[in-house]
């Protein structure tokens with residue numbers, strides 16, 4: 328595939344979920360194919376984001392993936408995180424039932440800030456490499472996602488399993504739902520993007 332350098336659209340994707348479930352690690356694995364050891368990771372403060380390209384069907388999409396703090400005290404300006412987002416990944420840690428149960432609060436937050444028709448949601452159970460008897464069964468995660476009409480996948484940022492698939496499945500769903508991102512642009516014949524996506528980029532740290 329030789330995608331043109333023209334960007335068809337920019338998508339804003341948000342990762343939310345309890346502290347320590349591995350949101351930053353999922354993003355780092357997806358964008359840099361790296362995993363940092365526990366000693367090397369720090370809690371996210373406020374919000375951070377990474378920008379990466381996604382090529383599919385000879386088209387190029389720009390992904391701005393926002394990494395939000397799980398810790399309440401580091402969460403500020405919550406409503407602005409959601410502005411202009413087309414996709415939200417709600418992450419939990421399969422080895423921590425508490426983080427799974429707290430999805431209820433995160434779903435509520437998404438529903439408060441994003442009308443359900445405006446955003447594609449995906450629930451992701453991370454850390455499947457961890458062997459623990461308390462593991463939240465895959466079936467339970469799947470059923471929960473079905474109840475809330477979201478996509479669902481399990482993954483491990485550590486071993487890489489499922490990470491790329493999770494992000495790509497979400498993005499493909501956004502691409503397949505043009506009403507989420509297309510603004511009519513009859514004269515140019517190209518897609519323009521909600522300006523709040525790109526204006527949000529200016530306020531973050533592109534590290």
Ligand SMILES: Nc1nc2c(ncn2[C@@H]2O[C@H](COP(=O)(O)OP(=O)(O)OP(=O)(O)O)[C@@H](O)[C@H]2O)c(=O)[nH]1
Pocket residue numbers: 344345346347348349350351352353363364365366368369370371372395396397398453454455456457482483484485486
């Ligand atoms: N075993 C295992 N550990 C992981 C995995 N993903 C992340 N971790 C570890 O879990 C810890 C938390 O990871 P982070 O990516 O910082 O978690 P976070 O959700 O971004 O945390 P906040 O920034 O506080 O919201 C770190 O010690 C990571 O090394 C995984 O897939 N498997």
